Amino acid sequence: MNSGAHIKPIAVTGIGMITAQGNSTAESWRGISSGADVLKPWDGPLPAALRQIKVAACTNLIRPVDLPPRLWNKLSRTQQLACISTDEALQSAGFPRRQIATNPPIGCFVATTVCGMDLSERYYQQYRLNADAADVNLMRRMQPYEVLSLLSRRHRFAGPGYMNLTTCVGSAMAIGAACDAIRAGRCEVAVAGGTEALCQLLISGFNSLRLVSPDGCRPFDRNRPGITVGEGSAMLLLESVDSARQRGVQPVGYITGFSATCDAYHITKPEPNGAAAAQAIRQALQEAGLTKSSINYINAHGTGTHDNDITEAAALAMVFDSSSGIPPVSSTKRLTGHTFGAAGAIEAAICILALQHGVLPPNAGSVDPDPQCALPLVRSATAKPLATALSCNLAFGGNNTAMVFSRELPADNQREADA
């Protein structure tokens, strides 16, 4: 099964997550693993024609105690979501909220797409009416790096910083970059993930492309009408295996392989044959030192658009051919919504939780699987012992990522660590 790990695995020692399913990792996992339907129309400002579209919105955000309401209310929602997930990731890994000089320098690798657009679009509405009267406080959070800046200042992260804007693969890339930085010795510990908040621009923009499903997405279904727009954030606490051992912390899982490729085909359409996405999967498996038959679960990008699902299914069929068979596949987009810059991290967290709990999350929303996709979809949550999982993400511009997870430290690395 194991062909020998080619790179050092990275330990995941903490997870923080906030999604439409709940304000913590436990609440989110409970909803995701049970296939709970939480979609509803957004109560934010939208043109009348879009107000009935169902979205996946986070509710009842709990303000961290160290952020006074005066400051909390000035943050963009994207930042608020990131604060909640980062707090949980640090806490679950046994790190304090504010780092002190004796802690190892922690790197911060984050992705978003819209950052403070929820506030900026309000500012711009005012600006159009009367530029001089517009409340400039609303555009304080406009630039994407404000997320990184806030997290670094708030938690006193002294390690490297990285801000990725590669849309739907952004947070997968951020996690990949954090793993590379740890292997390179830039830091022993890093927080990595993504954050994205609902805003008019996202909903209206995807609706203008005729890609939004009004009633919720149906990944890999014969009659899939499009995506469900969502919001959320997930952060992983990553560290070298040695660092986790020295701290006496039991990792919740390991990242053993990562790869990214680009179709270089079309600015919005994925390459129909899925060749570049397949290449990303092969490279990630190779980094993990795994054969294709050793993957137990695949969390697909599965947006529920016609083109994405066809391409992804083709890519999976190309890698997991008839000799190995395709492992069970589910897209969790119906449960969390498509969270764009946060999607890669949320789905990475779901893979680790699936390994931990031995449960395959369902491919919710699909009632009539598309024979053109021909994937072994997980129709309902299924208990099954799992050792390895693969998460795939595809994005605007033909960007693809693949990440491999394992529940236990691979045997070769275990021997190395013991020695």
Place this chain on the structure above:
Amino acid sequence: MTVSKLAVYSWGVYTDQFANAAALTAAVKAQSGVPVSLNCAVADSAQTTDPDLDSALQGLDSINQYAFRAFQDALAGRDRAMLNRAALLLLSTWGPMDNTISFLDSMLEAQGRYASPRHFTRSVYSTVASHAAIYFNIHGPCETLTHGQWPVCSVLDRAADLLASRRVDHVIACWADQSSKIAEDLCRRGVTALHRPEFSRFTSDQTGYGAVALVLKRHQDATPSDVLLELPDTNTGGASASPTLNIHSFPTDGAVHLAAAIAAANPVSGKSPMCFTETDPRGQSRIVHVTPKQRHPP
């Protein structure tokens, strides 16, 4: 301490002052010392003689045009087979900001009925890198980044990590920014009202628009004609015996200064090593040592 070590395979520039690397190199030579005045501005007048590129650029936004022309300059006369195992890192402060504004305008008019899909697609930061990947046929990782603490050094660090991972053999690092009247106005108001130093890019005399592209490879793969870059990860405060270019954290301006340091540390003429120091808004600095391979200690 981790030191990022890279070799510069080739580089390109496209700004109003410097239509290509040769123009920047000539300017550096003419100053016959440390170049200190390299502010760049809107690149709209330089000509190319590549009809394919000119055709590809028709209808694309100015930021794409800057990035493409800097790429083209960096790749001129080079074997493009190296792009088969190349990654692309593109950093921008504002990305295609004008498209975001145009989309918001279309969304806010007529109750959103005519929200423009064209402007929405082009408002996404990563479309700049994706357009470049399509034109230059780059199938490796294609990461779009934005302004962090040290926007030039952080891209170089990421390039070093990607090369160390062996997923690729070359990394094209690009810094690109476009002129945006609306962004300038929004930020001028922000600077005035909020005293935010990081927005001062739009109130400074040295605003920078254009693009710089470096084609980087592993240090150990360097040939005698290459320039080497070394970046310790610690804050240095800029102390160095070599001539030093200091730059605050405005990405494209910073990248032009790094390119100038590369031009000054000329492997052909064997000119002296240079240093490039990048300082973040809080005054913390990182230093890049720029050395011709032939002068580099073994």
